[in-house]
Amino acid sequence: MEIVRVEGLTFTYSGSEVPAVKDINLTMKEGEFVLLLGPSGCGKSTLCRCLNGLIPHFYAGKMDGKVVVAGMDVTKTPTYVLSQHVGMVFQIPENQLFSLTVENDVAFALENLGIPRDEIKRRVDFALRAVGIEELRGRSPFELSGGQQQKVAIASILALMPKLMLFDEPTSSLDPVSAKSVVDIISSIRKEFGTSIIVAEHRVELLADKVDRVIVMQEGSIIKDGKPKEVFVSEEFTPYGVPVPKVVSMAKGVNRHLRVFNDMPLSPEEFEQGIRGFLYDKVR
Amino acid sequence: MIKFDSVTYVYPTGARALSDVSVEVGKGELVALMGENGAGKTTFIKHLNGLLKPTSGRVYVDGKDTRTLSVAQLSRIVGVVFQNAEDMFFLPTVEEEVAFSLRNLGFSEDVVQKRIDWALKFMELEVYKKRSPFLLSGGEKKRLALAIILAWNPQVIAMDEPTVGQDSMQKEKLKEMIKQLSLQGRTVIISTHDVEFVAELRPRVILMSRGKIVADGDADTILTDGELLRSCSILMPQVAATMSRLTDLGFNAKVISVEEAVRSIVKRLMEIEHTRRA
Numbered sequence: 001m002e003i004v005r006v007e008g009l010t011f012t013y014s015g016s017e018v019p020a021v022k023d024i025n026l027t028m029k030e031g032e033f034v035l036l037l038g039p040s041g042c043g044k045s046t047l048c049r050c051l052n053g054l055i056p057h058f059y060a061g062k063m064d065g066k067v068v069v070a071g072m073d074v075t076k077t078p079t080y081v082l083s084q085h086v087g088m089v090f091q092i093p094e095n096q097l098f099s100l101t102v103e104n105d106v107a108f109a110l111e112n113l114g115i116p117r118d119e120i121k122r123r124v125d126f127a128l129r130a131v132g133i134e135e136l137r138g139r140s141p142f143e144l145s146g147g148q149q150q151k152v153a154i155a156s157i158l159a160l161m162p163k164l165m166l167f168d169e170p171t172s173s174l175d176p177v178s179a180k181s182v183v184d185i186i187s188s189i190r191k192e193f194g195t196s197i198i199v200a201e202h203r204v205e206l207l208a209d210k211v212d213r214v215i216v217m218q219e220g221s222i223i224k225d226g227k228p229k230e231v232f233v234s235e236e237f238t239p240y241g242v243p244v245p246k247v248v249s250m251a252k253g254v255n256r257h258l259r260v261f262n263d264m265p266l267s268p269e270e271f272e273q274g275i276r277g278f279l280y281d282k283v284r
Numbered sequence: 285m286i287k288f289d290s291v292t293y294v295y296p297t298g299a300r301a302l303s304d305v306s307v308e309v310g311k312g313e314l315v316a317l318m319g320e321n322g323a324g325k326t327t328f329i330k331h332l333n334g335l336l337k338p339t340s341g342r343v344y345v346d347g348k349d350t351r352t353l354s355v356a357q358l359s360r361i362v363g364v365v366f367q368n369a370e371d372m373f374f375l376p377t378v379e380e381e382v383a384f385s386l387r388n389l390g391f392s393e394d395v396v397q398k399r400i401d402w403a404l405k406f407m408e409l410e411v412y413k414k415r416s417p418f419l420l421s422g423g424e425k426k427r428l429a430l431a432i433i434l435a436w437n438p439q440v441i442a443m444d445e446p447t448v449g450q451d452s453m454q455k456e457k458l459k460e461m462i463k464q465l466s467l468q469g470r471t472v473i474i475s476t477h478d479v480e481f482v483a484e485l486r487p488r489v490i491l492m493s494r495g496k497i498v499a500d501g502d503a504d505t506i507l508t509d510g511e512l513l514r515s516c517s518i519l520m521p522q523v524a525a526t527m528s529r530l531t532d533l534g535f536n537a538k539v540i541s542v543e544e545a546v547r548s549i550v551k552r553l554m555e556i557e558h559t560r561r562a
Binding site for chain 2: 038039040041091145146147167171173174175176177178180202205240243245246247249250253254257258260268269271272275276278279282
């Protein structure tokens with residue numbers, strides 16, 4: 001089952017002459033976990049906005065091509081309908097929060113949709129538990145740390161139980177430990193609920209070994225699309241200014257002297273396995 | 285160049301952001317101030333140019349007690365680039381933004397022009413001279429904020445979270461600029477929790493937690509101490525995290541750069557093979 005189908009998408013913001021995304025073709029299977037990479041201004045955020053209907057419903061501009069998400073044509077579907085199927089978490093969580101308590105923030109969108117009261121309660125409980133912030137339910141979102149705020153933002157989207165979740169640089173303002181726990185939550189949402197996920201993020205070290213697919217954009221176009229191993233390992237990749245996980249650089253460096261890694265590691269764990277496997281094979 | 289002598293700072297709300305901090309930073313040193321959000325990094329930086337004065341204790345900049353100087357006087361010595369570069373812009377063109385503070389500091393018009401050209405060139409912004417600062421990209425705004433400060437040539441440059449929201453290409457450029465400023469003898473202090481960036485820059489690291497300095501040393505020592513880092517909500521850079529899994533095989537775990545890691549892995553693997561043959 002397909003969750004996303006984009007055909008020949010080009011979008012130019014009004015007032016700009018250059019298209020922000022041009023001729024994008026993309027299909028995504030249900031349950032896929034995609035890392036979207038590329039330098040600032042390459043069109044990552046614009047593509048996400050096209051998938052959740054902010055474009056063309058809120059941003060003015062010229063749009064060509066077709067965007068179908070969860071079987072709905074985005075241009076013909078009102079955003080309140082789309083929001084039940086596609087959820088987006090932004091870079092700065094504070095901008096997404098506004099209620100007096102965490103609980104109210106998570107319930108807000110559900111109340112707007114006219115969902116019955118006990119169902120709302122059930123879903124809020126579920127979402128708070130899923131991201132591990134049940135104990136924060138009565139607190140004000142504004143007295144929380146950045147990492148906790150980002151978890152509230154994720155819970156408020158998760159409560160809508162969307163089929164597709166989009167994350168636009170969700171960890172960029174967080175300290176490393178909070179960033180890692182946010183990435184772990186995203187990864188567990190995919191595992192437990194089979195949610196399709198697209199994360200635009202610069203911190204590749206955190207995500208390289210978790211995603212199914214890496215898409216690289218540059219100047220509004222997709223220039224690379226494949227499994228993380230294929231994308232990070234290909235030699236011509238680094239010049240685009242897209243970061244490669246340090247373990248990949250280490251493994252490549254080692255391989256220039258000794259043929260240790262047949263399979264490129266994407267995490268410290270995989271690197272360790274590669275080294276131990278090499279020594280073990282030698283003994284045999 | 286900078287001396288904190290038992291500095292405690294308590295915000296009017298009662299929040300204690302710095303707690304008995306004593307530290308010295310020498311002329312020409314490159315320092316990364318690390319720690320979780322709320323550790324006191326920004327409060328520390330605000331003491332450098334006198335935006336905040338210690339509740340108790342003393343801060344000395346170039347030998348002078350900051351309580352005796354105004355922010356304007358201190359700014360000549362210490363330039364601070366804050367996290368949200370955009371907040372400081374208010375003029376119609378990039379050029380005027382740089383000129384504004386120079387004129388305020390009383391430089392003559394021909395010096396102002398020369399300094400503008402020099403600073404914009406150094407930050408690779410000369411093509412945007414006549415453009416509105418609000419039309420620049422995030423990375424360019426950050427470079428403009430730095431250009432404004434470099435233009436009046438302060439001896440100390442402090443940057444609060446310079447890598448937040450920057451892509452890898454912009455980080456690479458930023459790293460080169462910081463290195464260059466440091467080579468030119470300026471004292472550079474950055475606050476950050478970007479471990480991979482610090483691992484590449486390899487400065488002196490001052491680690492903060494809950495308003496206190498908990499460690500102070502070179503990057504190789506501090507960024508390979510997993511337990512210490514974790515207590516400050518920081519994770520080891522990936523190179524160190526990888527090497528620390530292989531210590532039982534005799535791998536050197538105190539490494540943070542890719543090149544050194546590769547050299548040490550290859551050397552150790554050859555040794556192991558050699559011993560087995562013998």
